[in-house]
């Protein structure tokens with residue numbers, strides 16, 4: 369692929385070589401790295417042969433990098449945009465009940481002018497672990513970021529390291545949430561931990577130790593501040609001789625949601641459409657793991673919108689946080705369960721969607737700058753969230769679940785030079801695949817440590833590779849912490865989902881009843897009927913269990929990290945009558961334990977570690 373810029377570079381270089389007698393172009397003179405330009409050129413000593421050598425070298429360069437180069441003849445910029453907890457069903461391009469009420473035109477633009485994935489999944493639906501998967505291309509049992517204490521230390525921030533090695537200027541701006549310094553990036557400006565919605569401060573490089581060098585933005589909302597920081601860097605920080613790799617990460621719409629003041633009236637007079645499962649729980653939904661014996665654990669598994677969960681619910685938390693969203697002098701005792709649930713649901717969704725409106729508007733600013741500066745079509749733009757989010761489905765809040773709304777990540781890619789507009793894919797991709805895909809767009813090397821696989825060819829040809837994986841692996845480790853979700857694992861194929869709640873912490877403790885669930889995603893996309901015990905599905909259950917075991921082997925989750933936990937995983941794998949009897953017994957004991965905790969006023973029990 370030799371084009372205008374290439375020929376211009378060549379002419380300039382020929383003139384330079386003619387003037388100086390060295391005749392040795394430096395590696396990187398054409399924006400390409402890892403090419404033996406200097407080595408090749410060194411073999412030529414005279415001026416004329418140097419020119420000939422240069423021509424040959426340029427041809428080699430052109431062929432070797434044709435895959436990575438954009439039509440402008442250089443590696444494309446890569447802009448990876450990730451919001452926090454932005455569920456796909458809160459993006460209007462994905463359709464769904466919120467699309468008409470709360471459109472996201474700027475994000476939708478990526479879908480209409482690029483590609484959109486229906487089956488992009490996180491491998492562990494929680495912040496730090498998902499970020500670690502993206503950065504390393506590895507599953508959490510390999511990168512070590514099992515839970516919210518997960519970190520990716522300098523030297524291991526693979527994506528930044530390889531991009532820099534490929535000649536990119538690298539930057540990380542916004543929410544980082546991986547504890548250690550993002551030192552492998554050329555530039556960073558990151559929120560401490562979760563960061564603040566208002567008056568945010570950011571950690572930057574400086575004279576003081578990591579974490580102590582702060583810049584502050586009093587009066588600003590974090591979404592506006594993060595966009596301003598990125599725009600400033602694109603205008604003044606980016607060395608335009610190199611392509612950029614920029615991770616632009618919003619804190620919004622993580623809970624507890626707080627929008628910029630200008631959005632306070634947005635959706636104020638709207639009744640937000642509700643999911644059917646907010647109100648109706650099919651008796652066949654869930655399992656012993658999520659319902660307990662005789663449904664005795666329904667109040668205690670999964671935090672709720674309405675009053676179902678006595679430990680934590682939005683009805684309990686939101687009236688004091690957002691009094692404007694509730695009637696004056698609100699007292700839940702004055703209202704029915706249905707009314708209270710509806711108040712809490714609307715408060716939740718409105719605050720969440722106002723944060724998303726702020727993101728979408730700010731992306732409009734960012735895209736306009738790229739357009740005005742001539743970089744829009746020379747930049748691979750990706751939009752995603754670090755996982756999905758339950759927006760009231762099954763009366764659940766937060767993420768962590770393997771249910772669709774939480775497991776699915778939005779994933780959109782725009783790069784007009786090679787990615788056709790308007791593509792929709794049902795290919796199963798996981799967050800471990802993002803890094804190798806971006807590296808391939810960059811023409812960079814994908815290290816052997818990476819477990820994920822690039823789907824660049826899919827984006828460019830529309831064809832799913834024949835040997836592409838047919839299931840996403842999932843594992844959530846933070847047993848019953850924060851949002852009362854039991855530890856579970858499973859696989860998700862294009863048509864079905866098998867979930868196994870083994871129900872214990874890292875040390876095999878704090879047990880909740882084990883249970884299995886099978887959902888038919890074609891005929892029951894809302895996952896309302898567990899088919900695990902349906903005799904008509906016995907063969908499929910057996911087949912999917914085998915595939916789950918094989919997938920665990922393929923990804924290397926062999927249980928050796930936490931053998932006491934793995935013993936319980938194995939114990940309830942068959943789930944015969946004896947296992948079920950034991951699970952019912954565990955249900956009763958867990959209920960007692962939970963009731964004692966509630967009576968003792970223990971609101972947040974450390975459950976995912978220790979006996």
Ligand SMILES: [Ca+2]
Pocket residue numbers: 452453494495622754755
């Ligand atoms: Ca998150």
